[in-house]
Amino acid sequence: MRFLNRSAGRLSRHRRSRVAGLLVMLLGLLFMGGLYQVVLSPSNADTQTKSDEELIKEGRELFLVGCAFCHGQNGEGIKSADGQYGPSLVGVGGAAVNFQVSTGRMPMQNPGQQAPAKEPVYSEDEIDALSAYVASLGPGPEVPTAAEYDIDKYGLSADERRDAVVRGGQLFLTNCTACHNFDGSGGAMPWGKYAPSLRSTSEKNLYQAMLTGPQQMPVFSDEVMLPQDKASIIAYLESIKEEPSHGGFGLGGLGPVSEGMFAWLFGIGGLVGFAYWIAAHTTRSTKTKSSEGTQA
Template sequence: MRFLTRRRRSKAAKPLAILMALFAMGLLYSVASPATQSSAETASPEQIARGKAIFEQTCSSCHGLNGEGTSEGPTLIGVGSMAVDFQMGTGRMPMARPEAQAPAKPTDYSAEEIAAVAAYVQAEFGGGPQVPTSDQYSADGMTSEKLARGGELFKTNCSACHNIEGTGGALPNGKYAPSLEKTSDKHIYEAMRTGPQQMPVFAKGTLTDEDTREIIGYLQTLHAQPEQGGLHLGGLGPVGEGFWAWVLGVGGLSLVAVWLAKKGARAR
């Protein structure tokens, strides 16, 4: 006890105690925090080198050799591998020519080539969100309550642009919200997290992974429903139905009125 008392009075006691406390906090944090690995850390040097070769050949003319961006394309610094996976996976990139909005089309790259470019961008330019795993966007086993909640979330956050059934809609300046009917679950998740073009970014603080899974599950259920016959009317509900009722109803009455008028004129 006397030994500890003498040591406690030493000038080095307080700095040593602080260092020990910091060490203990760091040890506790390393144990309690979840282990995470970025796609750049898990990518092999060979994959990154392959991605670099593809990038320099097909992407650098618009985005710059260092990803700094040019007048033909935006910067890739800090965008992360998820944005690359979405843009290349949906065929939006590379663009044949500058347009108001990049349309989705069949991609010219294999999954391995896309993964290589995404790994290179993540490793070289760093930053943003990384390619998601299936448990982040898979809606398998959703209950009816969660699907209903996904419908409410979609109607609140997405339907203003994508339509109540996710069939897309027009936006200002020649742009549009694309249809989600043939978009994969993974690409829906990536679009929500990266906010391509006119789409806002839905960060995890706004919509959690569980929220996005519920929205995806709602869209899966909606698009799997069979057609019940008749005109689809774009899924616009009473607005579209009312429009066609007005056009056909008033138009039909107008034609009948003209026919009756001509018939009366001939009778005279």
């Protein structure tokens, strides 16, 4: 009993200590904070998706700062004295904005025949906001999901997937090679324009390009080409990226133009140089023999 009384007294003294009180308060706060975070608190701002109204409002603010100078305060477009300065964005849809901004083509640094691809200026969240705002101006192609442009999301068997890639190659050769070349390396076009290389373009932007027809590219809407066919073309382009060049040096994949230039410059040019060297060497040998006979 005496031991128990001594222990109780010691605990009582510790409980009266200021440090003990502070420690109990901190433990209580930590416990209640953790309980509130797990059970009672609403979703975090990071995980909570923004409403459409908030996204559109944020997109409009970004639009007024970075886009309205060329496309107008409400996306109506601006005409200058010598023609169209910035086209109207009403009805182009979120997919067109997402493609142009995510590839860095917009905003343009300088007016020209064609907007080149560069590092994007806006973040992904800002691009989503801009796309949502322009989409609110009028109906147009929406930003696609992976279920549309990824052939693996269509639930195809291995044989069906292989057939889809083959069909994608046939569609690409029929509709795309005239501008983008047989392996997607791009090429020159009239009036200072060009078809860009598709070798480093993402699957999402390949789909959005077909869906919206940027620059001089035709539009392959879902009425013209089914979503699965567009996904098959993308799967074909992804497959040729992984294929080795069985023919040796690809010369940029530009086809007979680069191959013919290489043949003329290095093939025939090398033969002409070799023939000139043989002729020059023969002439020197003849002159040496002639000079020796004259001295004799």
